[in-house]
Amino acid sequence: MAAYTPMIQQYLQIKADYQDAFLFFRLGDFYEMFFDDAIKASQELEITLTSRDGGGDERIPMCGVPYHSAASYIEQLIEKGYKVAICEQTEDPKQAKGVVKREVVQLITPGTMMEGRGLNEKENNYIASITSFDDATYGFAYNDLSTGENKVTLLTGGFEEVLNELSMSGAKEVVVSSSFDADLQRKMRERSVLTISFEDDTNIQSSYEHLLKELNQDKLRVTSARLLNYLYRTQKRSLDHLQPISTYQVHQYMKIDYYSKRNLELTETIRSKGKKGSLLWLLDETKTAMGGRLLKQWIDRPLINRDSIEKRLSFVETLMNHYFERQDLREKLKEVYDLERLAGRVAFGNVNARDLIQLKRSLLQVPHLKEIVAGLPNEDARHFADRLDPCEEVTDLLERALVENPPVSIKEGNIIQDGYNEELDKYRDAMKNGKTWIAMLERKEREKTGIKSLKVGYNRVFGYYIEVTKANLHLLKDGQYERKQTLANAERFITPELKEKEALILEAEEKSVELEYQLFVELRDYVKEFIPRLQALARTVSELDVLQCFATVSEERHFTRPAFSDDRRIVIKDGRHPVVEKVMNAQEYVPNDCYMDADREILLITGPNMSGKSTYMRQIALTAILAQIGCFVPASEAVLPIFDQVFTRIGAADDLISGQSTFMVEMLEAKNAITNATKDSLILFDEIGRGTSTYDGMALAQAIIEYIHNRIGAKTLFSTHYHELTVLEEELPKVKNVHVSAIEQNGKVVFLHKIKEGAADKSYGIHVAQLAELPEDLINRANEILQELEQKAVSETAMNNDDRQFENDPSDMIEETQLSFFDEPVIKKQAKFNSKEKRVLDSLKELNILDMTPLQALNTLYDLQKKLRG
Known part of the structure; x- marks a missing residue:
């Protein structure tokens, strides 16, 4: 440490406490970084890496960013998950004895951003x-x-x-x-x-x-x-x-785990990880940033308290029935800025005059909102109206104090209105009169000297001056002005009178700016006292915003008010997937019914790929979620239980980060559901068991269905391509088969997207491949292979049936021979046989079948049977 300069020593001492952050070390008009920080920051921010003499044996790496544009660089680092420690000079360099004192004034992290592009206005941070x-x-x-x-x-x-x-x-x-x-x-x-x-x-x-x-x-x-x-x-x-x-x-709240939230695409889509295409995207007709944030919170946490749900639904219905009032409400909400974050910035001390103007404009809308809501015929409307606090004291003060269009900076003046402060008005009057005097001086000196191009100017270095071009210098009398500066084409002069007036003007300007800043801080501190009231107002406005949003979407998308059953019935008529319907033309979407009760706890859904099984399952879950957040639902009629949890297993994806295969992810999601679900839950399982061998997958799928049926009793939609599972309808009383219908026309499949009772007759997989426009030769070959496999399956099924028959009663052998070959006396009697039977008997004797075990005899007989059938 001793080898470094005092300034670098100071840097290293401060850096020691912020090892996990970039240290932005203030040096004049720059934030500088040194050593490893400099190397890494130059890479992440794509800025030039230099070096400087730090007092040691080698030059040390260095990079920096300008103070005035540091915010954008800080945001880039925060977006990448880094932290930034802001180290400022805490004493006047002119008064410093030795190294200027510095200390970290704030640590900015991904979770503590207060402003900038890193904050999405409709998302919490x-x-x-x-x-x-x-x-x-x-x-x-x-x-x-x-x-x-x-x-x-x-x-x-x-x-x-x-x-x-x-x-x-x-x-x-x-x-x-x-x-x-x-x-x-x-x-x-x-x-x-x-x-x-x-x-x-x-x-x-x-x-x-x-x-x-x-x-x-x-x-x-x-x-x-x-x-x-x-x-x-x-x-x-x-x-x-x-x-x-x-x-x-x-x-x-209704519990929706991580997997189900992702699979149902509630707030973002699986593929793009963006909002478009999600339920949030469909619903977001909010007009305020805070309303948008509350909407997302409601989607994440649907209610399970029936009274609370019904209150929301009743208010939505009232807004739907009062179109003009709702439109007025939406227009006024458009003028309301982000009250929550404005209040936060007031407390944090980084609010500016423009922010306070936004606050004032927002508060001016509150009386109008109050009037609209109070006029609605709903028992909760009065409670909303009572909670709409206009904070008139704040509005009145800001109206008197601030100009309507202030600058961004709060330290350069021009933010306080004339007439607000008597002392400030005096300074402004001195400034105004002084500048008038300057203008009169310029006119007078032009007349006196006859130099029409003479001008009185100002800059920060020399103050006010009289400028005369070199071509006109001969018109000045000796000693008329005091020479101050020589330029290429002109000379600049001053006079005692001009410098005296300059002192008055600059003093007034300086004191005016200082006073304006002081007055602004007082304003900010006054507003700070109203933060609890502003936050309460923000909560009420955001709730109103979300409810009007529900009403707007429900009317535009022809949603209906759901009812809730006490006996866990599901009755959905003409149900739709709201997002898919919006993406498609509404006339093209095929609605479907869903009926489930105590005798229909599990729907086993079969049908072709691409026919809409997954869409059907998702729309049932989304309908339940919409109902429990207090929104109307996409159906002509909907009666639903109140679900405590929703579990889904839809789609296939490897979890590469944790090294888990598609099938492992599938099993983990299935485990999560069957270990946590109750009879009041909703389970959606799509193609369970497809990630492993046919028999393994089928066995697991059946075992899962039986487990849910016998032990949990949750309402379950289970789609599958294992047609063998459809026999469960006969074995498990609460399992019912439904299928998505499809027909063949001219060798091509037509999906009807309609749910019907009973099991599907085939999967149409090759037809789907044909729709995907795989090569024709490949499709033809697939059809050939399919026929071979089907014929083989038929043969093996027949043989398996024989297997089962032999196991049950080994004396019942080949029907064609009508021979009980295990009955030794019959064979020894050499009864009358036809020629085919005699050949069989002779063959049996040659094979010594009578000396074999029953299992050996069966295998031997199969070989013989194949020959005979051939």
Whole structure:
């Protein structure tokens, strides 16, 4: 360390505390990085790597980014999962004795972003913490620093349940203790967690003790304290916008595990990992950013409380029946900005005047929203209207204080209105009069000298000056002005009077800017006092936004209000897959019914590939989810039970990261369902067992159906190509066969996409290959092979039937011979036989069959039987 310069020593001392982050070290107008940080940052940011003399034996690597454009570079690093420690100068360089003091003022991480392109306006940016307790319980807390939301729960279903909550939240960063199990950390990374951070301090600090006052368990408090300590330690500032921590239990909502959420494409599609094509994409008619975030939360956590569901449905129905009021509501919501994140930025101290103007414009819409909602004939409308707090004190102050179109910067003035502050008005008057005097001076000096091109200008180095071109210098009298600067084509001069006026103007400008900044900070601090009210308003507005969104989509897509059964019946008439229907022309989509009751617990679905089995299964699940988030559903009639959980096994994909094959993924998802499902659950299994050999797969599929039928009793849709399984309808009373119909026309298959009772007669696999336009020769050869296999199967079936017959009664042998060859006396009597029978008897004697065991005799007889049939 001693070999380096004092400045590099300072850098290394600070860096020692931030080994897992890029240290942005402020030097003048740049953030500089050194050593390994510089090498890695130059690669990640594609910026030039240089070097400098650090006082040691070798030059040290260095790179840097300009201070004014650092935000975009920081965002690039955060998006890649890195952390950035911002190290600022904390004293005036002019007053520094030796190296200027510096310290880290903020650690920016993937889970603590407050602004920038890294924040999707309609998605929360969660950071989570996990605490492992000795009794196999896990504490799970998460926070969105940009909105202040805080939640915590205890999980007892093993680490898989923790992973499920983690994927549900979409947390980009997870905080754990430094001793947290390494294997569990690996599992979190496999679920796409960007960053794992460490925090061992779980002591409850006085600065945030008020946030924990509603928590009545030590485990909840410890888990939350770990996360809060990390936030306060890294952000190093007031976090007054953090909301009181609310607890929740996973069983309060319909449980949709990671696999099912992915397979049903609730918030993103499997292929593109994007929103388009998902249920969220279909539903998102929200008009506000916070409404969009709440919609995603509702889709992730459907309700299971019937009263709460019915309240949402009733309000949606009211909005559907009042078109004009709904349209007015949508128009006003369009003018409401992101109140949650605006409040967060106010508390965080990075709000600017434009943000406060957005806040003012948003609050001005609240009285209109209140009037619209209060006029709706719904018993909950009054409660909504009462919760719509316009915060008039804030609106009034911002209206008086801020100009309508302020600049982005809050330190360069021109943000406060005239008339708001008397002292500021005086400074502005001095500035205005001074500039008027400057203009009059220019006009007067032109007249006095006769130089029409003479001008009075200003720059930051020399202040105000009189500029005369060299061609006109001869018109000036000696000593008329004091020479200040010589240019290529002109000379610049000053006068005592001009410098005196300049001092007055610049003093007024400087004090004006300082005063405006001071007034803005006072405004910000005043608004900060209203943060709890603004957050409560934001929750109400976002809820209204989601409900109007449901009404809008339900009307446009011709959805109907669902009813709920107490006897676990499912009655869906003309059901559709809402996303597929939107992508297709609505007239082309074939609707289908679904009926299940106590005698129809399991539907065994057969039919060709591409016929719509998976679509049918998914639409049943999506209908249930839509109903339980409080939205109308895509059907002409829908009666549903309230499901506690939804499990799916649809599609085939290897899990390459964890090294698991398609079949292993399939079995893990099946295991998850059958070990956690209850009679109130919904299970969708698509082609279970296809990833292994035919007999293995068929055996597993049948065993799974029997297990669900006999032990669980959950409503289950099970699609399969194993036609042999259709006999289960006769063996298991609650299993019913249905199929997706198809017909052949001119050698080609036509999918009708209609669900009908009974089992399908064939799979049409080669027809599907033909639709995919595989080569004609290949198709023809496949048909030949298929015929050979079918003939062979028929032959083997006949032989297997004989096998079973022999096993049951070895005396019942070949019907053609009518010979009981195990009956020795019959054979020895040499009874009258026809010529064919005599040949059989002679052959048996030659083979010494009477001396064989029954099994040897059967095998020998098969060989003979084949010859005879041939």
